[in-house]
Amino acid sequence: MSDVVEPFKGLKGSRNDCAKCSIQVLCLPATINPDDFERLNTIVQKRRPLKRGDVLFASGQKLEHLYVAREGAFKSVVYNTEGDSQVTGFHLPGEILGLDALGTSKHTCDSVALTTADVCEIPLGDLEKVAAQVPSLQHQLLKIIGQTINRDQKHIEILSKKNAHERMSIFLHQLSERYRQLGRSGERFMIPMSREDIGSHLGLVIETVSRTLSKMQEDGLIEVNGREVIIRDLGRLHVLAHETAPRKSA
Amino acid sequence: MSDVVEPFKGLKGSRNDCAKCSIQVLCLPATINPDDFERLNTIVQKRRPLKRGDVLFASGQKLEHLYVAREGAFKSVVYNTEGDSQVTGFHLPGEILGLDALGTSKHTCDSVALTTADVCEIPLGDLEKVAAQVPSLQHQLLKIIGQTINRDQKHIEILSKKNAHERMSIFLHQLSERYRQLGRSGERFMIPMSREDIGSHLGLVIETVSRTLSKMQEDGLIEVNGREVIIRDLGRLHVLAHETAPRKSA
DNA sequence: CGAGCCCTTGACCGAAGTCAATGGCTGTGG
DNA sequence: CCACAGCCATTGACTTCGGTCAAGGGCTCG
Numbered sequence: 001m002s003d004v005v006e007p008f009k010g011l012k013g014s015r016n017d018c019a020k021c022s023i024q025v026l027c028l029p030a031t032i033n034p035d036d037f038e039r040l041n042t043i044v045q046k047r048r049p050l051k052r053g054d055v056l057f058a059s060g061q062k063l064e065h066l067y068v069a070r071e072g073a074f075k076s077v078v079y080n081t082e083g084d085s086q087v088t089g090f091h092l093p094g095e096i097l098g099l100d101a102l103g104t105s106k107h108t109c110d111s112v113a114l115t116t117a118d119v120c121e122i123p124l125g126d127l128e129k130v131a132a133q134v135p136s137l138q139h140q141l142l143k144i145i146g147q148t149i150n151r152d153q154k155h156i157e158i159l160s161k162k163n164a165h166e167r168m169s170i171f172l173h174q175l176s177e178r179y180r181q182l183g184r185s186g187e188r189f190m191i192p193m194s195r196e197d198i199g200s201h202l203g204l205v206i207e208t209v210s211r212t213l214s215k216m217q218e219d220g221l222i223e224v225n226g227r228e229v230i231i232r233d234l235g236r237l238h239v240l241a242h243e244t245a246p247r248k249s250a
Numbered sequence: 251m252s253d254v255v256e257p258f259k260g261l262k263g264s265r266n267d268c269a270k271c272s273i274q275v276l277c278l279p280a281t282i283n284p285d286d287f288e289r290l291n292t293i294v295q296k297r298r299p300l301k302r303g304d305v306l307f308a309s310g311q312k313l314e315h316l317y318v319a320r321e322g323a324f325k326s327v328v329y330n331t332e333g334d335s336q337v338t339g340f341h342l343p344g345e346i347l348g349l350d351a352l353g354t355s356k357h358t359c360d361s362v363a364l365t366t367a368d369v370c371e372i373p374l375g376d377l378e379k380v381a382a383q384v385p386s387l388q389h390q391l392l393k394i395i396g397q398t399i400n401r402d403q404k405h406i407e408i409l410s411k412k413n414a415h416e417r418m419s420i421f422l423h424q425l426s427e428r429y430r431q432l433g434r435s436g437e438r439f440m441i442p443m444s445r446e447d448i449g450s451h452l453g454l455v456i457e458t459v460s461r462t463l464s465k466m467q468e469d470g471l472i473e474v475n476g477r478e479v480i481i482r483d484l485g486r487l488h489v490l491a492h493e494t495a496p497r498k499s500a
Numbered sequence: 501c502g503a504g505c506c507c508t509t510g511a512c513c514g515a516a517g518t519c520a521a522t523g524g525c526t527g528t529g530g
Numbered sequence: 531c532c533a534c535a536g537c538c539a540t541t542g543a544c545t546t547c548g549g550t551c552a553a554g555g556g557c558t559c560g
Contacts, residue, residue, distance in 0.1 A: 102396025146352025
């Protein structure tokens with residue numbers, strides 16, 4: 001299922017494989033020398049195994065660690081007072097979790113495992129200290145955070161301008177792309193989230209998600225069977241996901 | 251029009267008033283000692299006056315500085331290939347501009363002055379260096395960035411769950427709150443942006459923005475006259491903006 | 501004082517939400 | 531092993547919010 005986090009064959013003496021993982025996220029493509037590597041290594045404390053439905057951190061909790069997803073999938077969920085929820089993002093291996101709390105030092109969302117999952121834990125205080133000593137790390141940290149901002153802004157764009165079919169195309173295309181980059185198949189995969197989660201994330205109701213998937217299947221774009229998706233026409237999906245087909249007046 | 255950026259009466263010897271301004275944003279409420287202040291002071295290079303429509307930075311430009319808005323208002327706009335645009339955010343005095351470029355080192359949006367405006371300029375490279383030496387500054391920087399992320403996520407929530415009336419209520423309420431915090435009136439203000447800009451930001455067309463404002467006026471919630479807005483019932487606006495009145499199934 | 505914006509208002513229409521029925525799966529207990 | 535409960539997903543019929551199209555009014559600037 002995952003030969004994903006297996007690089008850094010050249011680096012010996014790492015305390016655990018989790019350090020490799022966080023290094024991969026935090027330092028690539030920045031260069032890092034063995035000394036600095038070891039320094040970062042010592043602060044990546046441990047990993048946590050989680051099972052489906054487990055909460056990695058909950059809204060309101062004090063920010064103590066950042067996490068790097070190693071394996072499995074997560075969703076970020078915010079709850080309004082009435083208990084209705086909103087999925088603000090999905091997270092796959094190699095992505096960073098916990099940035100939501102940087103602003104207030106308290107988490108603003110729940111992070112929930114969608115599958116069996118596994119993360120590395122990096123105490124933020126320690127990370128800040130090391131970052132202050134290792135310029136490339138500091139820079140890379142800012143970069144990763146910046147990418148999170150870019151992703152959010154892209155999502156804002158989608159939600160304010162795209163219709164249901166476009167949203168689903170973009171969603172599937174992004175998912176495919178992320179799996180591909182993880183070295184898995186980008187053409188055939190199990191989606192880890194429910195229709196409900198997808199709908200919440202895309203600002204659609206579950207029925208619309210379902211109908212849209214059926215339509216895409218009719219059109220020969222994909223094949224769906226429950227949580228299994230096969231992309232039949234990746235080229236066309238790419239076009240649909242990127243074309244400037246505005247809903248609402250441009 | 252603005253007695254906004256006038257604090258720090260106790261700090262003498264600052265090279266320019268712009269340093270005060272950026273200090274206010276970057277270091278409050280963190281403590282900073284005079285030495286560190288002076289160090290930060292030296293990197294805040296200059297300020298730029300802009301007039302309505304001027305572009306502070308454009309999409310694709312290399313990231314060189316962060317900016318702190320001192321006076322006036324800005325919008326962030328992204329353009330898709332076809333030239334249709336999307337307003338991703340509005341920025342008032344005291345807010346930071348340019349974070350969009352942290353991820354790729356290139357700006358991903360245009361920042362356009364909506365009014366006569368004024369900013370401080372902080373070279374990012376220098377800022378990183380000083381931040382590495384001043385832990386409280388580094389921490390504060392992360393905090394501000396985190397707040398940007400939180401704001402984006404809030405916006406995502408609005409766009410995926412709120413109807414037109416709720417969006418406008420939230421928009422007006424936020425604007426009122428921001429002006430209040432700047433020491434201006436939160437009950438009577440000129441909105442610096444066009445209906446077009448508002449609509450783009452909220453995922454609505456201009457006609458809907460207009461109609462909704464008219465409806466709110468009918469209801470005695472506000473008074474509108476072109477760009478001038480008077481909040482007539484701030485309490486009710488607050489309720490409308492915060493109540494959990496879901497569009498789409500909770 | 502006329503052109504060009506920006507904004508408002510009305511009439512109409514369609515995409516997506518709501519409500520409701522049905523059809524698998526999965527797991528549990530008799 | 532079957533039956534039944536509880537999800538989750540699909541599909542259809544109907545409704546509605548907000549987008550589209552069109553006309554007109556008011557400001558500003560040249």
